[in-house]
Structures are given as structure tokens and as C-alpha cells.
Amino acid sequence: MASEALSSITLASLPAVSQGKVRDLFSLPDGPTPRLLFVTSDRISAYDVILKNGIPSKGTILTLLSAKWFEVLSSRVPGLKHHFIHLGPPSGTVTPDEEQMLRGRSMTVRRLKIFPIEAIVRGYITGSAWSEYQKTQTIHGLPQPAGLAHCQQLPRPIYTPSTKAELGDKDINISPDEAKAIVGEKYAARIEQLALACYNAGAAYAAEHGIIIADTKFEFGLDEETDEVYLVDEVLTPDSSRFWSKADYEVGREQDSFDKQVLRNWLTENGLKGKPDVEMPPAVAEKTKARYTEVFERLAGVSLEEALKNVA
Ligand code: ATP
Ligand code: MG
Numbered sequence: 001m002a003s004e005a006l007s008s009i010t011l012a013s014l015p016a017v018s019q020g021k022v023r024d025l026f027s028l029p030d031g032p033t034p035r036l037l038f039v040t041s042d043r044i045s046a047y048d049v050i051l052k053n054g055i056p057s058k059g060t061i062l063t064l065l066s067a068k069w070f071e072v073l074s075s076r077v078p079g080l081k082h083h084f085i086h087l088g089p090p091s092g093t094v095t096p097d098e099e100q101m102l103r104g105r106s107m108t109v110r111r112l113k114i115f116p117i118e119a120i121v122r123g124y125i126t127g128s129a130w131s132e133y134q135k136t137q138t139i140h141g142l143p144q145p146a147g148l149a150h151c152q153q154l155p156r157p158i159y160t161p162s163t164k165a166e167l168g169d170k171d172i173n174i175s176p177d178e179a180k181a182i183v184g185e186k187y188a189a190r191i192e193q194l195a196l197a198c199y200n201a202g203a204a205y206a207a208e209h210g211i212i213i214a215d216t217k218f219e220f221g222l223d224e225e226t227d228e229v230y231l232v233d234e235v236l237t238p239d240s241s242r243f244w245s246k247a248d249y250e251v252g253r254e255q256d257s258f259d260k261q262v263l264r265n266w267l268t269e270n271g272l273k274g275k276p277d278v279e280m281p282p283a284v285a286e287k288t289k290a291r292y293t294e295v296f297e298r299l300a301g302v303s304l305e306e307a308l309k310n311v312a
Pocket of ligand 2: 020233
């Protein structure tokens with residue numbers, strides 16, 4: 001497996017459509033439906049800034065974990081539609097060298113119109129929700145019971161959307177009513193229903209593997225031809241979710257999460273939070289990679305090497 005991080009991706013064979021903080025999207029020749037090649041780089045962002053160096057294999061971990069989730073959620077959420085078609089590019093669309101570079105970190109997806117909200121679901125109270133609750137006993141403006149402790153499980157999971165900011169801007173927490181105003185009542189209701197169903201199914205699966213999904217962010221898109229709402233983007237990865245170890249969980253304190261915590265701590269301790277062009281030291285990159293790998297292996301039930309071997 002490559003030990004160098006892959007931070008920038010260019011393909012001579014396919015036109016680039018857009019570049020996000022972590023992913024590069026390429027246009028594919030039209031098949032039965034409009035498609036995109038969704039490529040996940042090893043770039044890592046923290047506090048909304050992309051680090052200069054990446055985390056080797058991170059893009060592979062996020063891609064293979066998302067693929068696993070599309071399979072799990074399809075079987076556990078009745079009526080769920082999702083954008084995943086298959087891993088890798090359609091045959092014959094890229095050169096053999098490009099195919100090698102994309103192996104395990106790319107998927108062919110249905111191209112959809114993305115709703116401009118982030119469908120956040122919280123099962124536990126932490127992060128910005130905990131800060132808000134301490135001030136006003138609300139989460140995204142929704143009243144909550146008194147006496148919740150830090151990281152306590154909520155009486156039931158709640159849907160707490162945010163805006164989807166342009167690159168460089170910050171997402172803003174909004175109430176479900178404000179989300180309705182952005183996407184329209186009909187789609188808002190469907191997004192909320194699907195987000196909660198995907199969270200519940202994902203949380204149940206993760207619990208079987210010793211992992212708590214404290215909260216997560218989904219994105220949804222619309223097939224304008226059929227008017228159907230699809231689950232899109234990455235799904236239930238350590239970039240989009242807070243994962244905690246069930247064995248180490250204790251209510252009333254901060255939890256150690258399987259994500260960028262090592263990197264965030266290093267940035268904060270060194271006064272580099274939110275600064276551009278920061279290069280993380282190899283030890284920080286290694287530790288972060290180990291956290292991502294561990295959660296992948298626990299959830300997928302196979303080693304990363306094994307999972308990669310199974311990719312055609
Ligand atoms: P972050 O996830 O950190 O907020 P980001 O959203 O800017 O960053 P990436 O995750 O790097 O960007 O890029 C993925 C982009 O692809 C997102 O803008 C997402 O909305 C979009 N996307 C996901 N699935 C589809 C799809 N099926 N069709 C079209 N666009 C998609
Ligand atoms: Mg994203």
C-alpha cells in the first residue's frame with residue numbers, strides 16, 4: 001500500500017468538475033444515468049483549513065468505508081436510494097496508470113442535484129450542541145430536557161441541520177424550520193426522515209462492532225427526473241462522524257474520538273488552529289492514520305489490506 005499521501009489528483013482522461021476540501025469530482029461519459037467519478041484524496045482538513053501534507057491511505061479508508069455503509073444501509077433502510085454505483089471508474093474510461101492510482105479511492109456515482117444543507121443527526125450531546133445546550137438548553141434552537149450531562153445519549157436521536165457553506169466559509173447550525181425554508185417543505189421532510197433512518201440503522205450496526213456513533217453528517221441529492229431523494233457523498237466515515245469506542249465511553253466527560261482529535265489537539269497546543277499552510281509532523285500523521293485504520297477495521301470487519309485486495 002502506498003506510504004506517500006496523495007494530495008492532488010489529476011486525470012488526463014477525464015475532465016475535472018469540482019474540487020472540495022477532500023474530494024475531486026470528474027465527469028464521466030453519460031451512461032444510462034448521468035455519472036461522476038468521485039475520488040477521495042488523502043487531504044485532511046481541521047478547523048476548516050486544509051493541511052499542507054495528507055494522511056497516507058486516508059482516501060482509501062473513507063472510500064471503502066463508505067462503500068461498506070452503502071451496502072449495510074441498503075439492506076437496513078427500506079426504500080433507501082443512494083448514489084453509489086460501483087467502486088472505481090467504469091472500464092475503459094481511464095488509463096491503466098490512472099486506474100492504479102484510483103484503486104480503492106474512487107467510486108462511480110449517480111450525478112445528482114445536491115441539496116444545500118448538511119443533514120446532521122445527533123444521538124449524543126457533544127461539540128457545538130453541548131456548548132449551545134449549556135447556554136440555552138436548546139440544540140439548533142430545539143428545546144431539550146433539563147439536566148443532560150456532557151456526551152450523554154439523547155432521549156432519541158435528533159435531526160439538526162446546518163447550511164452547506166462554500167469552500168472557505170463556515171457551516172451555520174440552523175433549525176429544521178430554517179432547513180424547510182431552504183429546500184422546501186416536501187424535500188425537508190424526506191431528508192429528515194432518511195437522515196434519521198440512516199443514523200438509526202448505522203448506529204445499530206456500529207454498536208454491534210463496539211462503536212458509538214455520537215453524531216454524523218449526511219448529504220442528500222435529488223434526481224430531478226424521478227423526483228427521488230438520494231443519499232450521496234461519503235457516509236458514516238470518521239471525517240463526517242464522531243465515533244467513540246463503546247468500551248471506553250463514560251458519560252459526563254469529553255470522549256476520545258476516532259477522527260482528527262490527535263491533529264486538532266496538536267494544532268491547538270501549538271497555536272496553529274485555523275492557520276493556513278500548516279505541515280503536520282510525521283508522528284501526528286501516523287497517529288491519525290492509525291485511528292482511521294482502526295475504526296475502518298472494526299466497522300468493516302476486515303483489515304484494510306484485505307479490503308483493498310478485494311477491490312477489482
Ligand atoms: P466538507 O465535506 O469537508 O464540508 P466539501 O463538502 O467542500 O468539504 P468534499 O467532501 O471534498 O467537499 O467534496 C465532495 C463534494 O461532492 C461535495 O460538495 C458534495 O456535495 C458533492 N457530491 C457528493 N455526492 C455527489 C453526487 N452524487 N453528485 C454531485 N455532487 C456530489
Ligand atoms: Mg464533504
